[in-house]
Amino acid sequence: xxxxxxxxxxxxxxxxxxxxxxxxxxxxxxxxxxxxxxxxxxxxxxxxxxxxxxxxxxxxxxxxxxxxxxxxxxxxxxxxxxxxxxxxxxxxxxxxxxxxxxxxxxxxxxxxxxxxxxxxxxxxxxxxxxxxxxxxxxxxxxxxxxxxxxxxxxxxxxxxxxxxxxxxxxxxxxxxxxxxxxxxxxxxxxxxxxxxxxxxxxxxxxxxxxxxxxxxxxxxxxxxxxxxxxxxxxxxxxxxxxxxxxxxxxx
Amino acid sequence: xxxxxxxxxxxxxxxxxxxxxxxxxxxxxxxxxxxxxxxxxxxxxxxxxxxxxxxxxxxxxxxxxxxxxxxxxxxxxxxxxxxxxxxxxxxxxxxxxxxxxxxxxxxxxxxxxxxxxxxxxxxxxxxxxxxxxxxxxxxxxxxxxxxxxxxxxxxxxxxxxxxxxxxxxxxxxxxxxxxxxxxxxxxxxxxxxxxxxxxxxxxxxxxxxxxxxxxxxxxxxxxxxxxxxxxxxxxxxxxxxxxxxxxxxxxxxxxxxxxxxxxxxxxxxxxxxxxxxxxxxxxxxxxxxxxxxxxxxxxxxxxxxxxxxxxxxxxxxxxx
Numbered sequence: 001x002x003x004x005x006x007x008x009x010x011x012x013x014x015x016x017x018x019x020x021x022x023x024x025x026x027x028x029x030x031x032x033x034x035x036x037x038x039x040x041x042x043x044x045x046x047x048x049x050x051x052x053x054x055x056x057x058x059x060x061x062x063x064x065x066x067x068x069x070x071x072x073x074x075x076x077x078x079x080x081x082x083x084x085x086x087x088x089x090x091x092x093x094x095x096x097x098x099x100x101x102x103x104x105x106x107x108x109x110x111x112x113x114x115x116x117x118x119x120x121x122x123x124x125x126x127x128x129x130x131x132x133x134x135x136x137x138x139x140x141x142x143x144x145x146x147x148x149x150x151x152x153x154x155x156x157x158x159x160x161x162x163x164x165x166x167x168x169x170x171x172x173x174x175x176x177x178x179x180x181x182x183x184x185x186x187x188x189x190x191x192x193x194x195x196x197x198x199x200x201x202x203x204x205x206x207x208x209x210x211x212x213x214x215x216x217x218x219x220x221x222x223x224x225x226x227x228x229x230x231x232x233x234x235x236x237x238x239x240x241x242x243x244x245x246x247x248x249x250x251x
Numbered sequence: 252x253x254x255x256x257x258x259x260x261x262x263x264x265x266x267x268x269x270x271x272x273x274x275x276x277x278x279x280x281x282x283x284x285x286x287x288x289x290x291x292x293x294x295x296x297x298x299x300x301x302x303x304x305x306x307x308x309x310x311x312x313x314x315x316x317x318x319x320x321x322x323x324x325x326x327x328x329x330x331x332x333x334x335x336x337x338x339x340x341x342x343x344x345x346x347x348x349x350x351x352x353x354x355x356x357x358x359x360x361x362x363x364x365x366x367x368x369x370x371x372x373x374x375x376x377x378x379x380x381x382x383x384x385x386x387x388x389x390x391x392x393x394x395x396x397x398x399x400x401x402x403x404x405x406x407x408x409x410x411x412x413x414x415x416x417x418x419x420x421x422x423x424x425x426x427x428x429x430x431x432x433x434x435x436x437x438x439x440x441x442x443x444x445x446x447x448x449x450x451x452x453x454x455x456x457x458x459x460x461x462x463x464x465x466x467x468x469x470x471x472x473x474x475x476x477x478x479x480x481x482x483x484x485x486x487x488x489x490x491x492x493x494x495x496x497x498x499x500x501x502x503x504x505x506x507x508x509x510x511x512x513x514x515x516x517x518x519x520x521x522x523x524x525x526x527x528x529x530x531x532x533x534x535x536x537x538x539x540x541x542x543x544x545x546x547x548x549x550x551x552x553x554x555x556x557x558x559x560x561x562x563x564x565x566x567x568x569x570x571x
Contacts, residue, residue, distance in 0.1 A: 053463070056458075056459070058366055081466065082465065083465075084464065085464065095460040096460075099478070112465060
């Protein structure tokens with residue numbers, strides 16, 4: 001397997017609380033990896049270790065390595081903004097920045113490519129809005145405040161904003177949990193389209209969504225990985241008792 | 252006796268339900284009445300000031316009082332312009348000096364500081380806000396005035412004295428600048444506290460949305476947070492200005508109190524609150540003197556009231 005993200009012996013503590021214990025797992029390039037498990041099992045913690053979001057909380061302690069293409073993102077001297085540019089995040093709640101629709105998509109480009117001229121920027125913004133499936137809904141009102149969009153549209157806008165800085169990896173932290181069923185379907189559809197080009201890692205607590213999306217599954221329980229493997233194998237022939245119980249809806 | 256009946260009967264209220272409800276009604280009625288007292292007091296203060304200021308407003312046109320430049324009560328001249336400009340100068344200098352460091356400090360404690368650092372710095376800033384103004388006044392007298400006199404006048408006025416703003420027209424350190432520095436130190440904790448509170452109402456999702464695309468903290472602050480909280484920053488400045496505008500004793504001790512329109516940072520000033528504090532009660536029986544001072548009090552009340560109203564209206568949209 002060609003591992004895009006390789007986690008070795010990762011431990012995470014929030015204060016004195018161990019959130020992740022001895023996590024080692026490889027996440028394959030391209031395709032969708034779904035991290036699932038009951039709430040509080042460390043899914044989101046594992047996800048946010050990939051783009052170094054854990055350190056936003058200053059009581060967090062981290063040990064171990066998370067290598068993207070073989071390079072540990074926690075190594076000394078690594079530029080955290082470069083990590084986050086490569087590893088994009090689609091948050092649980094859609095969060096439009098308090099600026100226009102256009103500026104939301106242009107936001108990261110203005111930071112990483114400050115010399116991009118206006119017309120090039122406009123072309124890029126249109127491109128990523130198209131990729132996110134939002135262009136036709138907003139083409140006539142790019143200067144309108146992004147907060148005026150519906151929640152579902154805002155999540156696609158967030159997708160466009162994330163893609164616009166050209167990441168290799170898309171993280172999704174329960175990206176449809178705040179959305180209505182139709183908007184959720186939209187986002188899932190987009191993620192399925194994008195998996196050809198991006199390594200995608202999605203946290204979900206809904207088994208149905210995991211089954212719809214996953215090529216590869218990581219099942220977690222109480223801060224540890226119980227079982228990980230190709231979706232087909234894990235869903236039809238789980239090896240661990242805990243996995244069987246979870247899939248059967250015991251907890 | 253079910254399993255939920257675990258209390259003994261010893262401490263139970265044995266009064267009938269109607270007595271308990273009557274007690275509740277009385278508590279509600281009286282707490283409501285007491286709550287209205289501040290409003291009533293404000294009303295009485297305003298009415299009293301209007302009534303007592305009325306004679307001078309009938310004698311002279313308001314324009315002549317506000318823009319008159321000669322203050323000689325014994326000669327019947329009540330020009331307030333020197334005091335109004337004195338107040339505006341001192342307040343403006345105080346606000347201009349206070350705002351940039353206040354914004355940066357609020358940003359530091361809210362956005363950059365570790366939790367532990369914040370837990371140390373924040374209470375210290377809150378204590379600064381609680382220091383009695385007279386203490387700042389004494390500090391101004393002992394430290395700021397000599398500093399202005401021996402360092403800033405030779406330094407700034409020596410280098411930039413050709414500009415009217417920095418001209419040195421009198422030999423002491425009692426000046427607009429000394430007043431402004433003291434005020435800046437006094438209102439900084441207030442402005443920091445307000446901006447800090449506003450930064451705390453900003454959803455973390457917003458910060459993370461920016462950081463997630465690889466923005467630095469400063470880019471997040473500059474491009475997302477500051478534009479978002481700009482109305483709140485303005486409200487914080489208005490509150491600081493309102494506090495500075497009405498501040499009496501600390502300013503009075505360091506500005507020299509000469510009723511002359513200032514034209515330079517190093518001129519003396521005589522702000523409106525100082526005018527009242529220095530003279531009320533020692534007006535002899537000069538006609539209209541009392542009315543003139545109470546008109547000044549009315550002006551202060553109205554201006555501070557309006558400033559605070561504006562700030563509150565802006566801040567309301569940040570309440571979560």
